[in-house]
Amino acid sequence: MAATAAACQALWLKRLLSAITGWKEKKITIMVDNKSAIALTKYPVFHGRSKHIDTRYHFIRECIEEDHIAVEFICGELQKADTLTKALPRIKFITMRELLGAKDLLQDKDDRD
Known part of the structure; x- marks a missing residue:
């Protein structure tokens, strides 16, 4: 469905x-x-x-x-949609964020300073 x-x-x-x-x-x-x-x-x-x-x-x-x-x-471990539909542990969230191609803006700001 x-x-x-x-x-x-x-x-x-x-x-x-x-x-x-x-x-x-x-x-x-x-x-x-x-x-x-x-x-x-x-x-x-x-x-x-x-x-x-x-x-x-x-x-x-x-x-x-x-x-x-x-x-x-x-595989359920690589299902990118989980990032948008479930509460994930921090490590899995970071992994999924990288698979989506998104970046942490706060970390990028620290790298530029």
């Missing part, structure tokens, strides 16, 4: 940026840390545990079939 919501938002942003900038639209890659969710997006296997998923959440499967979106696995 979260991957479908992310796909909807990503497609909207892609189309908005394409309209504003005139750039050609490219395929979006969504990084997911749940192998079962990835399997459901690629292979429509219906069984007792997946029958409760509403049909609107199968939108991502259509996006993958039409080659608008790619879904790839990423």
Whole structure:
């Protein structure tokens, strides 16, 4: 369900940026840390545990079939989105901040002085 919501938002942003900038639209890659969710997006296997998923959440499967979106696995330890959604220990926060390419402005100020 979260991957479908992310796909909807990503497609909207892609189309908005394409309209504003005139750039050609490219395929979006969504990084997911749940192998079962990835399997459901690629292979429509219906069984007792997946029958409760509403049909609107199968939108991502259509996006993958039409080659608008790619879904790839990423280890939970490297999931950059955790920085924005979870309270992280200081060391993990610093690691994630570096992966995002963000810098500590206070530290940069000390380096310039």
